[in-house]
Amino acid sequence: MSLVKRVTINDVALAAGVSVSTVSLVLSGKGRISSATGERVNAAVEKLGFVRNQQAVALRGGHSGRIGVIVHNLCHPFYAELTAGLAEELEQNGRMLMLLQEGNGGERLQRCVDTLLAQGVDGIIIAGVSGRGVALRERAAQSGVTLLFASRDSHPDEVAVVRPDNQQAARLATEYLINKGHQRIAWLGGHSASLARAERLGGFCATLLQYGLPFHSHWIIECESTQRRAAEAVVSLLRRNPTITAVVCHNSTVAMGAWFGLLRAGRQSGEDSLDSYYDSRIALAAFADVPEMMLDDVPVTWVTTPAREIGRSVAQRILRAEPTEQDTANSFIVPARLVAHKG
Amino acid sequence: MSLVKRVTINDVALAAGVSVSTVSLVLSGKGRISSATGERVNAAVEKLGFVRNQQAVALRGGHSGRIGVIVHNLCHPFYAELTAGLAEELEQNGRMLMLLQEGNGGERLQRCVDTLLAQGVDGIIIAGVSGRGVALRERAAQSGVTLLFASRDSHPDEVAVVRPDNQQAARLATEYLINKGHQRIAWLGGHSASLARAERLGGFCATLLQYGLPFHSHWIIECESTQRRAAEAVVSLLRRNPTITAVVCHNSTVAMGAWFGLLRAGRQSGEDSLDSYYDSRIALAAFADVPEMMLDDVPVTWVTTPAREIGRSVAQRILRAEPTEQDTANSFIVPARLVAHKG
DNA sequence: TTGAAAGCGGTACCAA
DNA sequence: TTGGTACCGCTTTCAA
Numbered sequence: 001m002s003l004v005k006r007v008t009i010n011d012v013a014l015a016a017g018v019s020v021s022t023v024s025l026v027l028s029g030k031g032r033i034s035s036a037t038g039e040r041v042n043a044a045v046e047k048l049g050f051v052r053n054q055q056a057v058a059l060r061g062g063h064s065g066r067i068g069v070i071v072h073n074l075c076h077p078f079y080a081e082l083t084a085g086l087a088e089e090l091e092q093n094g095r096m097l098m099l100l101q102e103g104n105g106g107e108r109l110q111r112c113v114d115t116l117l118a119q120g121v122d123g124i125i126i127a128g129v130s131g132r133g134v135a136l137r138e139r140a141a142q143s144g145v146t147l148l149f150a151s152r153d154s155h156p157d158e159v160a161v162v163r164p165d166n167q168q169a170a171r172l173a174t175e176y177l178i179n180k181g182h183q184r185i186a187w188l189g190g191h192s193a194s195l196a197r198a199e200r201l202g203g204f205c206a207t208l209l210q211y212g213l214p215f216h217s218h219w220i221i222e223c224e225s226t227q228r229r230a231a232e233a234v235v236s237l238l239r240r241n242p243t244i245t246a247v248v249c250h251n252s253t254v255a256m257g258a259w260f261g262l263l264r265a266g267r268q269s270g271e272d273s274l275d276s277y278y279d280s281r282i283a284l285a286a287f288a289d290v291p292e293m294m295l296d297d298v299p300v301t302w303v304t305t306p307a308r309e310i311g312r313s314v315a316q317r318i319l320r321a322e323p324t325e326q327d328t329a330n331s332f333i334v335p336a337r338l339v340a341h342k343g
Numbered sequence: 344m345s346l347v348k349r350v351t352i353n354d355v356a357l358a359a360g361v362s363v364s365t366v367s368l369v370l371s372g373k374g375r376i377s378s379a380t381g382e383r384v385n386a387a388v389e390k391l392g393f394v395r396n397q398q399a400v401a402l403r404g405g406h407s408g409r410i411g412v413i414v415h416n417l418c419h420p421f422y423a424e425l426t427a428g429l430a431e432e433l434e435q436n437g438r439m440l441m442l443l444q445e446g447n448g449g450e451r452l453q454r455c456v457d458t459l460l461a462q463g464v465d466g467i468i469i470a471g472v473s474g475r476g477v478a479l480r481e482r483a484a485q486s487g488v489t490l491l492f493a494s495r496d497s498h499p500d501e502v503a504v505v506r507p508d509n510q511q512a513a514r515l516a517t518e519y520l521i522n523k524g525h526q527r528i529a530w531l532g533g534h535s536a537s538l539a540r541a542e543r544l545g546g547f548c549a550t551l552l553q554y555g556l557p558f559h560s561h562w563i564i565e566c567e568s569t570q571r572r573a574a575e576a577v578v579s580l581l582r583r584n585p586t587i588t589a590v591v592c593h594n595s596t597v598a599m600g601a602w603f604g605l606l607r608a609g610r611q612s613g614e615d616s617l618d619s620y621y622d623s624r625i626a627l628a629a630f631a632d633v634p635e636m637m638l639d640d641v642p643v644t645w646v647t648t649p650a651r652e653i654g655r656s657v658a659q660r661i662l663r664a665e666p667t668e669q670d671t672a673n674s675f676i677v678p679a680r681l682v683a684h685k686g
Numbered sequence: 687t688t689g690a691a692a693g694c695g696g697t698a699c700c701a702a
Numbered sequence: 703t704t705g706g707t708a709c710c711g712c713t714t715t716c717a718a
Binding site for chain 2: 687688689690691693694695696
């Protein structure tokens with residue numbers, strides 16, 4: 001037993017009574033081979049259970065079929081979806097994904113790229129990391145490897161990035177509410193340092209202005225992403241500004257919290273039906289990274305960021321990209337979809 | 344421009360004025376090298392930006408440093424966490440992860456393994472796929488590669504698997520409720536075909552019996568994993584069995600739904616405080632794949648399956664494993680943790 | 687302490 | 703239509 005030697009092309013050649021070059025040709029279907037030889041080789045491959053050693057192929061000069069992916073946090077739903085889309089698309093094209101998680105800090109990212117380069121990847125995708133993009137791309141280019149970025153927001157660097165259209169997403173949500181008849185719309189959630197939030201706010205404000213609707217900066221509420229805080233915030237907001245009829249929430253947690261807050265407020269104000277209280281008074285719209293089953297029963301209209309599509313898109317781009325032409329690659333912005341609450 | 348040739352060990356040797364063998368020795372710190380030469384080589388490495396080609400290393404006979412991972416569904420929180428833990432642990436040990444998603448069907452899984460084998464991985468981890476384990480392990484063993492399984496439940500095959508202790512998790516939840524004074528406890532959610540559910544139910548029933556508490560099979564409710572269904576189910580359950588004081592929920596969606604159901608029921612029954620209605624009447628416990636921030640405000644006691652730890656654990660095992668001794672590897676069962684609702 | 691050379695498993699060019 | 707063979711980048715004896 002012990003170290004079972006792997007079946008190589010030599011073994012196949014021997015078994016089929018041909019040379020290694022012939023086997024190689026059959027394998028890649030390149031040369032003009034007589035069908036008799038072809039079958040003999042294939043039979044040998046089958047019998048011996050031969051699997052082609054991709055490392056050797058890559059070493060000789062071919063492509064390795066590996067795409068490196070550096071993802072900031074795999075457990076974040078957005079990046080999980082993105083990575084899933086990436087893997088899906090890459091697998092469909094016979095490539096595979098080498099995954100690295102970028103735990104902390106900038107130095108580490110550089111090292112991730114080097115690790116990937118050492119593994120002989122054909123391309124590298126960085127998902128959700130900001131800054132230092134130019135230096136990294138240069139490093140990758142030195143090795144003739146395409147480097148692409150994917151992110152939730154626009155990149156601070158001047159590098160190409162595939163990302164969601166946060167402005168359009170906000171416009172979508174806002175217009176939906178406006179078309180439903182809402183005129184006084186507030187914003188709840190997110191931290192002012194968030195770039196994605198800033199982009200969304202841009203779309204939100206622009207849409208309000210465009211429709212000639214009032215916009216007050218004190219209707220824009222920062223809020224920690226917990227249900228408790230969101231519930232408190234929405235109640236206090238509505239108490240101070242009773243004319244507000246709709247709220248756009250920065251994420252699903254905030255939206256859930258806001259809903260609970262409304263439920264409580266409805267109860268406390270003596271309404272006899274929470275649903276009617278909600279329906280007649282306050283409409284909720286919110287951004288979500290993925291259409292979550294968990295949220296199916298909450299009366300919120302969701303604008304979902306197409307994380308999976310972004311993954312697929314960036315995969316397609318890296319497959320198409322020639323290492324030399326990467327400089328021509330421009331940002332590719334994927335639109336969001338609106339999922340209206342039924343009923 | 345165009346195809347920038349990668350810096351090789353030859354270039355380094357040339358630049359440092361030594362032979363390739365010397366460079367190799369310095370790189371791996373193996374031979375006894377004079378510090379003068381060592382420094383000259385390192386300087387050249389630095390200047391040229393050399394990165395060692397792992398494919399060549401692996402081809403020559405060393406380990407590739409790659410671990411293949413086949414995961415059923417990356418977007419499922421349990422498997423996302425598991426994969427993250429896996430990646431974390433592997434990276435800390437200088438390995439990396441080649442990720443494959445097993446979309447559908449059995450044939451495909453076999454192909455995934457072959458793909459991984461062709462890439463020259465040192466080991467393969469299959470996360471969340473059942474059946475056909477024996478055949479796959481055999482295939483891997485032929486190539487001298489260790490194959491390990493990780494899963495949410497016990498495996499139907501007779502192969503080693505790292506998995507959560509579903510029985511213990513259920514025991515944990517049940518005992519917690521009992522210690523809180525609950526005597527009449529129901530079960531809500533999950534499909535009867537689910538193996539994980541069956542295991543949990545085992546722990547649940549055993550604990551009840553152990554404490555001499557009543558157990559009625561009609562207190563075990565199957566339920567689709569949506570909030571709406573769970574809300575309906577919990578209300579109808581309590582209406583039929585008003586003596587029940589606690590419910591164990593099969594997952595977080597069901598728990599959320601149950602809570603909403605209780606809220607509604609409380610309101611309809613004319614209670615003036617939902618919280619007190621809930622607190623005084625029905626306690627909820629539930630299983631969750633990860634401690635989710637989203638759930639921070641729901642009065643549910645969670646038993647979290649340690650997905651990340653399972654990932655880490657299986658990574659450690661595959662790093663430790665010698666290809667030949669895999670048959671001695673037994674199932675490794677990771678206990679769950681209880682997160683009591685504060686207040 | 688260092689260098690020369692033989693592979694690892696393929697590919698592809700050049701002959702036959 | 704096939705076979706011989708020189709590599710790809712690196713490790714590792716074996717000599718020097």
